[in-house]
């Protein structure tokens with residue numbers, strides 16, 4: 001951390017700051033220029049999190065050097081985290097494609113889609129049983145019954161399942177039935193929910209908030225990791241911008257940036273990022289080319305009748321074609337599918 005003093009700061013002001021830093025166990029290096037005095041703080045400056053040094057008399061600016069997160073960082077762990085999801089590895093050389101309906105609907109529909117996902121080479125089945133809908137009048141999901149349909153699909157296909165939790169009171173239910181607990185964009189900063197899923201080692205799929213910065217996203221992951229759960233998958237799902245032509249703007253730069261800053265696996269959701277089925281395949285390919293460890297894709301056998309997000313759902317045949325096309329991209333970037 002670098003602390004810059006105002007030109008009129010007194011020796012007393014400077015001593016006041018250095019004394020406080022020493023009390024906290026930090027060393028200081030003072031540099032007195034002609035106009036300004038600067039202090040370089042030596043030691044783990046994160047302990048200054050609760051010290052508003054910028055309000056100390058004479059201080060002009062305080063610039064942190066270290067990132068505000070620790071456990072999620074590459075410095076903390078050099079090697080990529082690889083997560084074992086009931087036998088499916090996420091974050092290794094092999095790409096992970098999670099696919100399935102936006103919402104779990106009837107049992108037969110769920111089972112049919114699961115078979116198609118499996119046949120096309122998908123490795124994890126997705127499906128929302130509890131849906132965070134903008135309107136209270138929209139389909140809210142089947143709840144517990146929906147999780148049971150997913151479990152039946154898992155029994156028939158062997159695909160592990162990922163589903164979104166909305167309420168910390170449902171944790172036991174998700175620990176029992178889901179292989180990955182999804183925290184959706186709307187809950188990325190629901191800190192109590194983050195702490196709750198952080199208390200177990202069940203894999204968590206953390207989606208980037210609607211308007212979250214990379215810093216906020218990584219700090220949310222840090223919440224989970226700091227509670228002990230190391231099994232976190234980050235998911236870029238588009239952010240809100242001024243553009244209205246598509247649902248969100250897929251921030252693909254986030255992929256290499258997150259991979260550089262963190263050891264956690266990063267996947268991309270081109271379905272919610274675009275909101276349009278015809279944009280899903282091009283963006284899925286771009287995501288893999290950009291270094292994503294996998295994809296989250298909405299697939300529905302009858303998008304016209306889907307109870308949620310039919311407009312962005314791929315029909316199984318298109319999903320199959322996409323999986324074939326992705327093979328070439330995967331190979332080009334040294335990955336397997």
Ligand code: PEP
Pocket residue numbers: 102128132164183184185186207237269272
């Ligand atoms: C979802 O994946 O079902 C979902 C609701 O996505 P998001 O939280 O990214 O909007």
Ligand code: MN
Pocket residue numbers: 102103272298308309
């Ligand atoms: Mn959806």
